[in-house]
Amino acid sequence: MQNKPKVLMLGWEFPPLINGGLGVATSGLSKELSKLVDLSLILPKSDINYVLKNVETIGLNNFDIENFKLRSSDHDYTFLSNIDFVQANLLPYQEKEIDLFQKKYAATDQFSLKDKLRADIDVFNTNDLYDGAIGERVYNFAKLASLIALQKDFDIIHAHDWMTFVAAMEIKAQSGKKLVLHIHSLEIDRNGPDSKGWIYQLEKSAMDYADAIIPVSHYTGEMIRNFYSIPASKIYPVHNGIDQVQSFRSDSSLPEKIVLFLGRITGQKGPEYFFETASKVLEFIPNVRFVMAGSGNMLKGLIEMGAFKHLGNKIHFTGFLTQEKVRHLYSIADVYVMPSVSEPFGLSALEAAQFGVPVVISKQSGVAEVMPSTLKADYWDVEKMASNIISILKYKGLRDQLVKDAYHDLSKISWTKSAADVYNIYTHNLLATN
Amino acid sequence: MPNICLYFQVHQPYRLVEYSFFQIGNNHFYENAILNKLVLDKVSNNCYEKANELIGKLIEKYPHKFKVTYSISGTALVQFENHRPDIIDSFQKLNKTGNVEFLAETFYHSLAFNYNKEEFEFQVQKHSKAIEKFFKQKPTVFRNTELIYNNDLAIEIEKLGFRGIITEGLPHILKRKNQYQLFLPKDTKKIKAILRDHNLSDDIAYRFSDKNWKQYPLTPKKFLQSMSKIKDNAETINIFIDYETFGEHHDEESGILKFFEKLITEICENELYSFKTPSELIQNIETNQILDCPEYISWADTEKDLSAWIGNSMQYEALAKIYSFKDKVWAIDDEEMLETWRKLQTSDHFYYMSTKQSTDGEVHNYFSPFNSPYDAYIYYMNILSDFELTLKKIIKSKK
Numbered sequence: 001m002q003n004k005p006k007v008l009m010l011g012w013e014f015p016p017l018i019n020g021g022l023g024v025a026t027s028g029l030s031k032e033l034s035k036l037v038d039l040s041l042i043l044p045k046s047d048i049n050y051v052l053k054n055v056e057t058i059g060l061n062n063f064d065i066e067n068f069k070l071r072s073s074d075h076d077y078t079f080l081s082n083i084d085f086v087q088a089n090l091l092p093y094q095e096k097e098i099d100l101f102q103k104k105y106a107a108t109d110q111f112s113l114k115d116k117l118r119a120d121i122d123v124f125n126t127n128d129l130y131d132g133a134i135g136e137r138v139y140n141f142a143k144l145a146s147l148i149a150l151q152k153d154f155d156i157i158h159a160h161d162w163m164t165f166v167a168a169m170e171i172k173a174q175s176g177k178k179l180v181l182h183i184h185s186l187e188i189d190r191n192g193p194d195s196k197g198w199i200y201q202l203e204k205s206a207m208d209y210a211d212a213i214i215p216v217s218h219y220t221g222e223m224i225r226n227f228y229s230i231p232a233s234k235i236y237p238v239h240n241g242i243d244q245v246q247s248f249r250s251d252s253s254l255p256e257k258i259v260l261f262l263g264r265i266t267g268q269k270g271p272e273y274f275f276e277t278a279s280k281v282l283e284f285i286p287n288v289r290f291v292m293a294g295s296g297n298m299l300k301g302l303i304e305m306g307a308f309k310h311l312g313n314k315i316h317f318t319g320f321l322t323q324e325k326v327r328h329l330y331s332i333a334d335v336y337v338m339p340s341v342s343e344p345f346g347l348s349a350l351e352a353a354q355f356g357v358p359v360v361i362s363k364q365s366g367v368a369e370v371m372p373s374t375l376k377a378d379y380w381d382v383e384k385m386a387s388n389i390i391s392i393l394k395y396k397g398l399r400d401q402l403v404k405d406a407y408h409d410l411s412k413i414s415w416t417k418s419a420a421d422v423y424n425i426y427t428h429n430l431l432a433t434n
Numbered sequence: 435m436p437n438i439c440l441y442f443q444v445h446q447p448y449r450l451v452e453y454s455f456f457q458i459g460n461n462h463f464y465e466n467a468i469l470n471k472l473v474l475d476k477v478s479n480n481c482y483e484k485a486n487e488l489i490g491k492l493i494e495k496y497p498h499k500f501k502v503t504y505s506i507s508g509t510a511l512v513q514f515e516n517h518r519p520d521i522i523d524s525f526q527k528l529n530k531t532g533n534v535e536f537l538a539e540t541f542y543h544s545l546a547f548n549y550n551k552e553e554f555e556f557q558v559q560k561h562s563k564a565i566e567k568f569f570k571q572k573p574t575v576f577r578n579t580e581l582i583y584n585n586d587l588a589i590e591i592e593k594l595g596f597r598g599i600i601t602e603g604l605p606h607i608l609k610r611k612n613q614y615q616l617f618l619p620k621d622t623k624k625i626k627a628i629l630r631d632h633n634l635s636d637d638i639a640y641r642f643s644d645k646n647w648k649q650y651p652l653t654p655k656k657f658l659q660s661m662s663k664i665k666d667n668a669e670t671i672n673i674f675i676d677y678e679t680f681g682e683h684h685d686e687e688s689g690i691l692k693f694f695e696k697l698i699t700e701i702c703e704n705e706l707y708s709f710k711t712p713s714e715l716i717q718n719i720e721t722n723q724i725l726d727c728p729e730y731i732s733w734a735d736t737e738k739d740l741s742a743w744i745g746n747s748m749q750y751e752a753l754a755k756i757y758s759f760k761d762k763v764w765a766i767d768d769e770e771m772l773e774t775w776r777k778l779q780t781s782d783h784f785y786y787m788s789t790k791q792s793t794d795g796e797v798h799n800y801f802s803p804f805n806s807p808y809d810a811y812i813y814y815m816n817i818l819s820d821f822e823l824t825l826k827k828i829i830k831s832k833k
Contacts, residue, residue: 284455284456372806373789373808375806375808375809375812376805376806383454383456384454386455386456387454387455387456387812387816388812390455391455391812391815391816394455394815395748395751395811395812395815396747396751397747397748397749397750397751397752397811397815398748398751398808398811398812398815400747401746401747401748401789401807401808401811402808404746404747405789
């Protein structure tokens with residue numbers, strides 16, 4: 001190839017620091033995309049033990065700002081300061097109340113980047129990029145990433161999720177290069193269709209400003225059209241891929257069948273529907289155990305509800321688990337359930353299928369587009385969800401068929417394919433000469 | 435002078451409700467009566483009414499030349515009788531012209547031959563009786579569900595007194611034999627087999643509205659050209675298609691009815707061809723070609739075997755389960771239970787459970803009332819669980 005496109009990618013989560021699908025997807029895509037383009041990846045935090053071949057990886061935690069020549073733009077982020085900051089749990093990934101920009105910058109401030117040049121890179125030396133200081137991190141990331149960007153040569157800016165969008169807009173404003181937003185999750189997925197807070201505003205401004213938007217499913221593409229009023233002509237869904245794993249089955253040492261939920265215990269993931277489904281199933285077939293793996297703000301309430309309903313010995317809570325323990329759970333599970341209220345993709349459903357576990361998902365999930373071999377129900381349809389679980393436990397023919405068909409579905413999914421799709425968007429839709 | 439044999443399949447199943455696990459033991463009504471009536475009305479209006487009218491018109495115009503043959507499943511006949519008696523009337527009216535023949539099949543459009551010979555025989559006889567009742571004809575030629583066929587079936591059908599049997603003309607079965615002649619099924623004495631020309635039949639049944647097909651749009655002229663390419667020693671060209679092709683699978687706007695009317699008119703005006711029914715072919719044409727078909731074949735999907743219904747583990751399990759009740763259901767001799775059990779044998783239920791992908795998968799989905807093959811299986815198995823419970827109760831009460 002004569003001229004490889006040069007891509008400046010902005011990421012947030014990245015291995016080994018992973019909260020959900022975002023880090024896995026950024027890493028999986030980068031690895032394959034680096035074979036097609038010249039790729040530089042700016043992250044809030046990188047680990048020298050986890051560096052991809054052929055990807056220039058810049059972690060801001062290791063960044064030496066003093067040696068940079070400073071320039072800045074007049075791009076105005078008034079929309080961020082004009083909104084009323086609601087003091088509540090708007091952020092998906094943590095439970096403490098957050099103060100965003102207003103402590104440092106009065107709400108009436110016009111804060112453009114040129115006025116605030118000294119970044120505190122310390123905010124990136126953390127194991128939880130989403131804790132209290134997230135607003136500051138987003139802002140500092142924007143400052144530093146744009147400084148770095150201005151000293152680089154690139155054709156395309158590719159930004160993953162809202163945390164990188166201030167940076168993405170700033171870099172586009174200063175460089176005039178094409179901007180691609182990769183949407184792994186939306187504020188309205190995490191907090192419902194009424195979420196119109198500052199994160200929504202940020203997502204919407206960035207989408208309006210971007211040249212192309214890549215949602216991880218058609219489902220999310222529809223959400224972007226309907227809830228953010230973005231024209232379909234700018235939206236190019238690309239499904240996530242999956243890394244091959246050496247899957248295995250283990251004995252659970254329990255006499256009962258195991259039904260597994262795995263994910264953050266937050267409203268988006270529908271843990272309370274899993275709970276209700278479990279109660280319904282147990283009414284009819286008692287020899288089943290339900291396992292909820294993960295942590296989140298709804299965990300405590302659910303544990304109490306379990307005790308109240310006397311389901312304590314049938315529903316187990318594991319808390320947050322390492323990858324090794326997650327894989328062990330997959331290997332002993334008989335059914336995997338993902339009752340998400342709104343799930344842009346749902347990588348864990350594919351992972352469960354890799355381990356030969358039949359999958360039950362909500363109809364509000366993007367993953368069904370690449371894995372039709374699942375049983376589906378609306379997230380609120382507890383009866384259908386329960387009936388699906390019971391059917392898998394009861395009918396061997398169904399179980400065998402779902403597992404077999406899902407392997408077939410998996411064989412058609414790869415990061416190589418996802419990267420090729422992204423590459424086509426770069427070359428056909430963004431860089432094609434007019 | 436080659437003959438042309440036209441046979442149309444008419445079938446409607448009893449589609450089932452979305453029967454949840456929690457209904458087992460509480461709800462013994464399995465059929466989606468509303469949907470069944472809706473579909474019957476829709477297809478009657480789009481197809482049966484208009485197509486029968488057209489066939490009637492053509493017979494009136496060419497009373498000494500045009501002939502057609504139908505096979506109407508028992509489940510379709512009963513649904514017509516209950517909801518659309520006008521369709522029965524119009525078939526009876528066609529029958530009175532004397533230019534129409536009716537074939538035998540299993541009353542419940544089932545796979546009984548593959549699972550239970552005794553039950554199969556019962557269903558064939560029940561269907562023949564129904565045809566006699568409605569049309570005062572005793573069928574002499576048999577077609578099995580979806581043209582499923584093998585050597586054993588031909589032997590069985592001969593035993594039941596039929597003189598002819600219909601199946602698909604497949605190259606690997608024909609080898610180099612002439613499919614436009616008749617056949618003697620292996621190890622039979624008197625029965626003859628008639629083979630479907632799948633190229634010509636599917637030009638009308640499947641490809642007619644396919645805009646990517648190089649023959650599109652199909653005209654009577656193009657079709658006659660294809661027919662004329664058939665080699666000289668052709669005795670009969672057999673075009674066997676679903677009747678729903680006319681107005682339902684291809685809607686009226688596609689021009690399918692006009693095409694058919696013009697095609698038949700041109701054939702009737704052409705001295706070269708004449709129409710024959712299957713029983714006439716068997717009476718008039720001698721043959722010494724042996725048809726040897728040890729494996730099952732059918733007219734369905736790309737594979738043209740049993741895989742549309744008996745292809746995946748759900749289908750195996752569901753079929754094994756429904757036929758496992760045979761001895762018990764026969765023994766209790768309860769009319770309602772027998773009828774319920776038999777309607778659950780209709781091949782469509784298993785067709786909906788197919789997990790094939792690509793084009794064949796799309797055809798399966800087109801017909802299925804359910805969201806997925808897994809749902810089709812779950813509802814069906816839940817129903818069988820309820821049926822089994824009811825059966826056990828009845829057996830217990832009779833002891």
